[in-house]
Amino acid sequence: MTGRAAREDGPGRGAMPTYLGTPSFPDAARRAVSDARLRGNLAHATTTIRARRAEAVAELDDWAELREAGRQIKDHVLEHLGHYLRLLEEKVTGAGGTVHWARDAAEADRIVADLVKATGETEVVKVKSMATQEIGLNEFLAEEGITAYETDLAELIVQLGDDRPSHLLVPAVHRNRADIRDIFLRAMEDVPAGLTDSPAELAEAARRHLRAKFLSAKVAVSGVNFAVADTGTLVVVESEGNGRMCLTLPETLISVMGIEKIVPSRRDLEVFLQLLPRSSTAERMNPYTSMWTGVHPGDGPRNFHLVLLDNGRTATLADDVGRQALRCIRCSACLNVCPVYRRAGGHAYGSPYPGPIGAILSPQMRGVGSEVDASLPFASSLCGACYEVCPVAIDIPEVLVRLRARVVEDGPRRPLERVAMAAAGWTLRSPTRLALAQRAASSARRVVARGGRIRRLPGPLGAWTETRDAPAPPSESFRAWWARTGGREEDGG
Amino acid sequence: MRVALFLTCVNDTLFPETGKATVRLLRRLGHDVEFPAGQTCCGQMHLNTGYRRQAVPLVTAFEETFAPYDAIVTPSASCAAMIRDWHPRLAPSSAGTAASAGRRVHELSEFLVDVLGVTDVGAYFPHRVTYHPTCHSLRTLRVGDRPLRLLGEVRGIDLRELPDADECCGFGGTFALKNSEVSAAMCADKVTAVRGTGAETLCAADNSCLAHIGGALTRTRAGVRTLHLAEILASTEQAPA
Numbered sequence: 001m002t003g004r005a006a007r008e009d010g011p012g013r014g015a016m017p018t019y020l021g022t023p024s025f026p027d028a029a030r031r032a033v034s035d036a037r038l039r040g041n042l043a044h045a046t047t048t049i050r051a052r053r054a055e056a057v058a059e060l061d062d063w064a065e066l067r068e069a070g071r072q073i074k075d076h077v078l079e080h081l082g083h084y085l086r087l088l089e090e091k092v093t094g095a096g097g098t099v100h101w102a103r104d105a106a107e108a109d110r111i112v113a114d115l116v117k118a119t120g121e122t123e124v125v126k127v128k129s130m131a132t133q134e135i136g137l138n139e140f141l142a143e144e145g146i147t148a149y150e151t152d153l154a155e156l157i158v159q160l161g162d163d164r165p166s167h168l169l170v171p172a173v174h175r176n177r178a179d180i181r182d183i184f185l186r187a188m189e190d191v192p193a194g195l196t197d198s199p200a201e202l203a204e205a206a207r208r209h210l211r212a213k214f215l216s217a218k219v220a221v222s223g224v225n226f227a228v229a230d231t232g233t234l235v236v237v238e239s240e241g242n243g244r245m246c247l248t249l250p251e252t253l254i255s256v257m258g259i260e261k262i263v264p265s266r267r268d269l270e271v272f273l274q275l276l277p278r279s280s281t282a283e284r285m286n287p288y289t290s291m292w293t294g295v296h297p298g299d300g301p302r303n304f305h306l307v308l309l310d311n312g313r314t315a316t317l318a319d320d321v322g323r324q325a326l327r328c329i330r331c332s333a334c335l336n337v338c339p340v341y342r343r344a345g346g347h348a349y350g351s352p353y354p355g356p357i358g359a360i361l362s363p364q365m366r367g368v369g370s371e372v373d374a375s376l377p378f379a380s381s382l383c384g385a386c387y388e389v390c391p392v393a394i395d396i397p398e399v400l401v402r403l404r405a406r407v408v409e410d411g412p413r414r415p416l417e418r419v420a421m422a423a424a425g426w427t428l429r430s431p432t433r434l435a436l437a438q439r440a441a442s443s444a445r446r447v448v449a450r451g452g453r454i455r456r457l458p459g460p461l462g463a464w465t466e467t468r469d470a471p472a473p474p475s476e477s478f479r480a481w482w483a484r485t486g487g488r489e490e491d492g493g
Numbered sequence: 494m495r496v497a498l499f500l501t502c503v504n505d506t507l508f509p510e511t512g513k514a515t516v517r518l519l520r521r522l523g524h525d526v527e528f529p530a531g532q533t534c535c536g537q538m539h540l541n542t543g544y545r546r547q548a549v550p551l552v553t554a555f556e557e558t559f560a561p562y563d564a565i566v567t568p569s570a571s572c573a574a575m576i577r578d579w580h581p582r583l584a585p586s587s588a589g590t591a592a593s594a595g596r597r598v599h600e601l602s603e604f605l606v607d608v609l610g611v612t613d614v615g616a617y618f619p620h621r622v623t624y625h626p627t628c629h630s631l632r633t634l635r636v637g638d639r640p641l642r643l644l645g646e647v648r649g650i651d652l653r654e655l656p657d658a659d660e661c662c663g664f665g666g667t668f669a670l671k672n673s674e675v676s677a678a679m680c681a682d683k684v685t686a687v688r689g690t691g692a693e694t695l696c697a698a699d700n701s702c703l704a705h706i707g708g709a710l711t712r713t714r715a716g717v718r719t720l721h722l723a724e725i726l727a728s729t730e731q732a733p734a
């Protein structure tokens with residue numbers, strides 16, 4: 001056993017090893033915006049799923065109540081996390097599993113690698129999992145001489161393409177059929193000759209490729225969607241059935257879960273097993289829902305290990321507004337509706353958690369010290385579409401605003417912006433000063449504007465006039481007009 | 494009922510016609526409206542850019558300036574949302590009490606429909622118009638179809654439905670500068686949707702979003718002008734907008 005998730009020596013920030021050194025969001029997004037093909041793939045994929053999600057949600061007349069229940073259950077768990085974690089450990093251990101505590105990505109990676117090595121195996125099959133993406137497990141295992149095979153189709157495409165995921169649920173959403181065919185031909189050792197880009201052929205190629213792995217693998221690694229504290233039951237939901245194979249066929253199963261994935265008891269699943277599929281895949285019910293409690297002789301894996309991962313979650317929990325991000329059930333509804341995600345793509349977020357949830361999760365889990373993490377809270381127009389669809393009512397705009405203040409206080413210095421905001425604040429704190437500034441703007445209008453429009457602004461404001469004209473100041477502000485006329489237009493308005 | 498106009502710093506400085514139209518409209522409906530000279534800004538720009546501490550004095554000053562009034566009308570959904578949602582959190586002394594401005598503030602369409610109980614304001618505007626529901630009017634204030642009901646009663650108007658109307662235009666305050674490429678890409682899609690309607694006029698309840706979309710409309714010579722909701726509702730045969 002390794003260090004406890006939350007120790008007296010205070011919460012630590014996490015790390016996501018494979019994503020270090022990512023450029024800031026605007027820089028990464030700039031590249032994506034100019035990639036017409038990527039934008040096309042993203043727009044196509046998200047538009048369809050958005051409409052279907054809306055229909056699936058509209059079918060339930062108690063959706064608002066379900067959403068509120070989901071919010072409350074998660075908040076309750078977060079409030080009593082220490083209690084539920086201890087209970088879960090006790091129940092999993094009692095059912096024959098072994099529980100490991102990992103303070104950060106490095107500890108979790110080490111634990112998993114050592115567990116695999118102890119079996120004498122050099123290959124593992126993997127169930128699609130965000131937690132193992134977060135800790136960069138595949139890359140770490142490779143360094144340790146262990147090959148990890150992703151078995152989720154989209155994850156397999158990402159892995160074979162030597163790529164990064166760009167969506168929570170559909171990691172290869174940035175790829176189209178032709179891309180996938182090329183990747184398979186290039187990187188799948190047992191690829192059928194003459195493979196075309198028909199979906200049926202692509203799926204069949206993947207199925208054959210994976211079947212061989214399932215039958216030979218002795219060790220599987222998974223994530224966890226829900227962990228039931230009072231029974232020690234783990235739950236994984238998926239669509240393809242490949243996860244089920246990994247969870248049942250191998251001798252050893254190692255599951256990595258973020259410490260926030262707990263629900264108190266089995267009946268709470270009633271809420272989440274409705275919220276999750278409708279929000280993520282727009283299905284009424286999840287095609288495959290696997291649940292297991294410890295180990296059972298002659299049925300499923302003989303060894304079960306649960307790795308409880310902190311990696312910045314305790315630090316996130318410390319903020320009374322920011323902690324709601326830990327309610328997330330990784331449904332990806334917020335990505336699909338996000339106008340920024342749809343243009344910038346998932347990679348710009350510099351972590352396995354893209355879109356609105358990534359923008360509030362990564363800067364909390366990793367801190368706001370790096371360029372990318374300091375830029376993420378600003379990667380939003382605060383349009384609120386994410387909050388509206390979130391099945392656990394995470395007020396993402398509220399958290400973004402909280403994190404923006406944190407960036408201003410603790411993040412990389414922005415001296416120019418600071419001066420500009422201080423000047424604006426000083427002007428706006430006094431109606432007299434505002435009136436003077438307005439008069440100055442009005443007298444400058446003849447210099448800067450033509451036909452009531454400004455075509456070019458100086459300095460950082462130039463970003464505006466690259467694609468948009470700016471409105472010219474009027475000859476007289478409203479305030480001045482009101483002072484002159486008392487609001488009576490006939491008096492000279 | 495003592496009614497105050499909170500015009501917002503952006504409208505006051507850049508779009509005085511919206512303020513004049515709001516005053517004209519409310520007077521035409523028989524309600525006098527005052528412009529408290531102490532007003533400046535609701536604090537939204539500072540808050541949303543991360544300068545929370547500088548937003549607080551603006552919020553406090555706002556609460557004081559508007560304390561004497563029974564109702565506060567503002568032709569900005571975004572600022573109304575700021576006052577209703579954030580002021581109680583930033584100036585907790587008045588939060589939750591009837592004194593809190595958040596309880597007395599009304600975006601223009603809310604004031605007309607809910608407080609005054611009118612949808613036909615006697616306007617005349619014989620043009621093809623499409624309406625963009627701004628994000629804060631739609632998802633924070635939840636004004637619903639109030640603006641469209643008001644526009645629907647305007648004589649002579651030819652209202653065109655805007656496809657994907659609930660999509661953000663990409664303004665987002667300093668977002669438009671900090672992420673200008675993504676912002677411009679969002680704006681371009683909005684412009685395409687607007688042009689597709691064949692409208693001559695794009696209308697919204699927020700001049701900041703209109704300045705953003707309008708800036709791209711004039712840059713691309715789309716031949717579509719932008720008008721704030723207040724200006725269309727104030728328009729008459731004698732004094733057309």
Ligand code: SF4
Pocket residue numbers: 279327328329330331332333334335357386389390391392393394
């Ligand atoms: S933040 Fe909400 S909408 Fe987004 S993935 Fe998490 S649960 Fe789903």
